[in-house]
Amino acid sequence: MLEKIGEIKKTALDALAKIEGEEGLDQWKVTHLGRSSAIMDVFKNMGSVPKEERGNVGRTANQVKQALQAALDEKKEALHQAEIQRALQEEKIDITLPGYAIPRGRLHPTTQTLREIYRVFADMGFQIYRSREVETDEFNFQLLNFPPHHPAREMQDSFYVDSGEERGENPILLRTHTSPGQIRAMREFTAENPDNPPPVRIILPGMCYRYEQVSARSETQFTQVEGLAVGHDVTFSDLKGTLSDFARRMFGKNVDSRFRASHFPFTEPSAEMDIECFLCGGAGCSVCKHTGWLEILGCGMVHPNVLSNGGYDPERYSGFAFGMGPERITMLRYHIEDIRYFWANDMRFLEQF
C-alpha cells in the first residue's frame, strides 16, 4: 500500500513538472487532488487496509496530499513569476512619444509677481489697501505735495478725463501712481480716531496710467505697488531695514541693497533703492548696464504736508512710503524685452509663465 502511495506521489509530481502554463494547474488539481483522485481513493478505501497498517498508511497518505498541495502552490507561484517576467520582457512602449496634452490655466505674470510682493509684505505686517483708478488732480497731485505747475509733474504726464464741466486746477485724471491711495487710506483711518489715529502699515497695489508714447520700454498703463508705514517712531533707518529685508525675501537672502538720495515731492528725505543685480551677482552685465545694481524702487520719509493732508500730525507722527513696478521686476527676472507684452494678451507670451 505504501508503495502505491509512493507511486501516486511520483505520478502526480511528474505530471506537475510537465505543466508549462497556469491554465494547466486547475486540471492537475482536479486529477491529482480532486475528489476522485488517486490519493483521495486511498482515504476512501482505508477500510480495506489492515487495521495495524491503517495508522501508517493514513499518515503517509496525508503527508503525500500535503506535499502535493505544497508542490502545486510552489508551481503556481513559479509560473506566476515566469508570467510576470515574460510580460516585463515583452510589453514595451515608446516612452519618447509625447504625453497626452492637458489644458492648463495660469495666472497673468503681473498677478504672480503681485502675489509674491503681497506675501513678503504680509509677513512684515503690511495689509493690502486698494483705491480707485480715476482720481482728481487734488488727490493725485496736490495733496501729495505736487502743487499746480510743479516741475516734478513733468515726469508724470496724465490722461485727463472729460467731465463735461470746467474744473480749473482740479481736473479729473487717471491716477499716475497709486499714491492718492495713501491720502484716502490715511483719511479713512484718521476718521476712526482723529485725535489719536491708528498706526498705518499698508501696501497699495493697482493699475496706473501715464500719457506716454507706447514703446518697448513704456506703456500707457502699468501696475504699481506702493507701501506706507506711519507711526510714532518710524525712522529712515526703519525704512532701510524694512526695504532691505523685502529685497532679501523677494530676490534672495544674500542680495545686497543700496539707497541713493533722490527726489519725490511726497517724501523727504527721498531715496532710490538699488539691489545687487541678481542676473550677474553684481559683477556687471548688460541688464544692469554694468553697474552691478538694479533700480528697484523709490522711497522716502512721508513728507510732512502729506501726513497733514492725511490727518496725521507731522510733529507727532512720522512714516515712510515706497513704490515699485511689478512689470519691471517681472521683466528683469525673466529677461522680457518688451513691456507691451503685458497687456497684449498674446497666449504665446502668457503661456510661458
Add this chain to the structure above:
Amino acid sequence: MKTPLSWLKEYVDIELPTEELARRMTLAGLEVEEIRYVGYPLPEGDKRREAKITGFAWDPDEIVVGAIHEVMPHPNADRLVLCRLEDGEEEHTVLTGAPNLFPYKGKGELDSPLKVAYAREGATVIDAYSESEETEYTTIQRKKIRGVDSYSMACSERELGISDEHEGIIILDEDAPTGLPLVDYMGDVVFDIAITPNFARDANIIGVAREIAAITGQELRYPDLDVAQRGDPIQGKVKIEITDPELNPRFAFGLIENVKIQPSPYKVRLRLKLSGVRAINALVDATNYAMLELGEPLHAFDYDILQARAQEAGAAAPTIITRAAKQGETLVTLDDEERQLDDFTVLVTDQSGPLALAGVMGGAASEVHEETTNVLLEGAAWNMINTRRTVMSQNLPSEAAYRFSRGVHPELAPQGVWRGLKLMHEWAGGTVSQGLVDEYPLPPEDPTVEITPGDVRRWLGIDLNVEEIVSILESLAFTCRVSERLSVNGEQSSVNGEQSSVNGHQSLTTDHYSLITVTTPKHRLDIGAGVVGKADLMEEIARVYGYDRVPETRMADALPPQRGNRELDIEEKLRDMLVNLGLQEVISHRLTSPENEARRFPAGEAPKEVYAPLVNPISPERSALRRSLLASVLNTVEGNYRIQDRVAIFEIGPVFLPHEGEELPVESPRLAMAITGPRSLPDWGTAGTREMDFYDLKGIVETALGALHLDGIRYERGGNPSFHPGKCADVFVGEEKIGSFGELHPLVRENYDLPETTLAAAVFDLSALTALVPTLFDVDSIPNQPPVLEDLAVVIDEDVPAEKVAALIRQTGGKILTDLRLFDVYRGDQVGEGKKSLAYSLVYQHPERTLTDKEVAKVRKSIVYRVERELGGKLRE
C-alpha cells in the same frame, strides 16, 4: 547736466578716483549717468562700472600740441595745403585740406605759429569719414597724396572725439606749449549728471562743486567777481520798472562798452562744447559760461539798439519795463518766429514794446549781433510757474528756461552779471561801467528752521551730536546758531533759558538740550519753513552723512489693527479656481473706444452708453475707459484665434461707469470669461474632440461658484443681448442677479474677426457676488451607513427644463436622497418626437441606519408618481 571735471576742479579739490567720486555723488543724489573720457584713457577690464563709460583716449606719445610755422600751397592740388609743423622734436610737412588754414596760405613764415592738435605717424584717431553708426577708428599711415608724402595729420574735433565738427582743424590758443601731449594740455572727464527738480540749485558748476566739497570734506572756492569798472557810472543810462514783483522779484543790469566781437579762447569753447552748449562768439559765450558756472541765466542786449528805440520814443535813455503779456500781443523771438503771447507770459519791454520773453528767449530786434559794441547785460529772477507755463505753451525749452522754471535765487542776479561782465571784458575787451542798476522789490524769505539732535534721531534713526549736525549743514552753506534749552518731562519747551519751577512736583524732570537755528543760504529756494523745513534739513543731513551709513532697523512701532481685505481675498480665490479649471488669466488695456465696445452688441442694437472719455487720448482706439469686461475678453479671443484655435481665458478688473451727479465714475469690479475651440488640446492619442459650448462654460461657472459656497444659485433663461437668445443664462443667488453667460450671438460674432466656432462667454458683477459669499460654511459628516444606489430615467416633453425635473426629484427624495446626478440626455426614436429622456443616478443614504429596500422603493414610487402627475412625464423602462 554735462559737467567737465576740469571746471569743477577750479572750485574744489578732488582727490577721489573718478569712478569713486561718481559713486559718492550718485549716492548723495547727483546721479552720474555717464562718464565721458575726453583724451584720458578709459578704465580697463570688464569689472562693474558706476556709470556708462564713453570716450576716446589720446595717446600721449602720438597726439601732441604742434606748431604750424608756415602754410604753403600744394604743388598739385588747389584744395590742399602743406604745413611746416614742429612737434617739439622735429619739423614735419603735414598735408591738410582744412579750410580754416587757407587764409594763411602763401603768407610765408607766420608771426605767431598756429597751435594745433598733431597726430604723429602711427597714431590712432577716430575715422571722421566713416558712415557707420558705430564709432570707427583709423591708424595714420604713410601714403602719397597727389605726389606728396603724407604720414601724419592735424586733427579736427571729430577725429579726437570732442564734437562732430569736421569743417576745419582745431586751432588751439597761442599759449599751448608745443610738444606737450595733448591729453595733458586739454584732456578732460565729463560727468553727465541727472538733476532732479529739487536739485535745480545744483544745475551749475558751483552747485556741483559745493556738493562735492560737502561730501568729501573739502573747501569750496568761489569764482572771481571782482571787475575793473573803468567806465562811467551806469546810473542814468537805463531805468528799470518792475510792474509786478511776484513775477519779477529782481532785475539787474550791467553795462560794458566798446567790446570787440570775436571768438572766445579755444579752451572756453571746448568747455562749452563739453557742457553741451554751442560756442558762438565771446559775448554770447560769456553769458553761457557764467550761467553754467553760477546758475544765473543772463541776457545780453545791444545797448545802442535800446538807446535808439528810446530816442525814437522821445526819451533820453531806455526804460526797461517788466510785465505780463497782454492777450493778443506778439513778439518775434531771436529764432525769427513770431510768437502769440499768453497772459501768463512775462515780458521784458521798453517804451516801444516787447523785447524778450522773460527768462525764456530774447527778441530778434534787440539781440547782440556782429556789429554790437555796447552790451547791456541782464541778470534777473523770474516767477518759476509763469516761466514754466511759457516754456510749455511756446514749446521753447532752453538752458535759461530750464533754470528759471525750477527757481533761481534772486541773490544770484548781480553775481551773474558781474561774472558775465568780467568774462566779456577778458574775451572781448571793452570797458565796464561802474555799478549796476539793480531793482530788488521782493527778496525771498530765506527760512530759518529749528532742529535738535532729537529730531535727527526721530526722523533718521541716527544719533548725531550738535557739532556733527552743524558741520554737515555748514558744509552746504547753511548758517547755524546753537542755543541751550530746557525740556520738562521730555517735552521740549520753546521758552528760552527760563528756569522751570519744580515746586515739589516729584515727577517733574528737566533736562537741557541743544537747539540749532538754521538759516537757509542765499542760493536755494527749496527749503521750507516749520516742520517742512525740518524734513528738508533731514534730507540734507542724511545725504551728507551718507545714506549708506544709516543703519538698518526693524520697526519698533505698534502694529496696526488687522483690517483684512475681503474683496481681494475673494478675487484671488476666484483666480485660483479659474486657473485650476484650465483658464488663462489675461489683463487688458482699460483704455478702449466706445466703437470697439459697441461690437459686443448685434449691429445697430448697441444701446447709448455714457463713457468716461479722455481729453487727450494717445490714439482713437484708446479714447475712453472701458465699460465692459466682456468686450475686453472678446478682443483677446479675437487677437489669439489665428495663433491657436483653443482659447480659454478670464479677466478680473474694473469697468468705469460714469453716473449723473457723481464727480468720479463708479469703478465696478467684474469677472469675464470666454472659451472657444476644442475641449481638449489636440494630441496623438485623442483623435479630435468636440467643441466647447454653453455647457462647458456652465460647468466652469458651477464649479467656481461652488468653490465660494454660494447658497441658492439659480440659472434662468437670460436676456443678455450679446448672447444667443436661446443659449443664454442669467445667474441668480436668491433674488440677486450676479451675472450672465451664454454662447455669443451670431450677429455679435460677425462684428469680430472670429471663426464660426462656438464661443461661450460670461460676465459677473464681483461686488454683487462678493457680498453674497458666506464667510463660513458647514461640513456634513461622512455617513457610516452603506448607500443605496439606483438609476432612474424619465421621458418628458422637450420644453420642460431639466432643472425642474431635478428639483422635483430632490424635493421628493428629501433628506435621504443625498446625491442626484444627470448622466444621460437622450432624444430619438425610442422616446418619440418632442420628447427627451433624462437619466439620473440617485444615492439614498440615511445618516444613522441602513435603509431597507422597502423604504427606497417607497421614495422611488412617489418620485415617479409626481413626475407623471406634475410634469406629464413617465418612467422610461
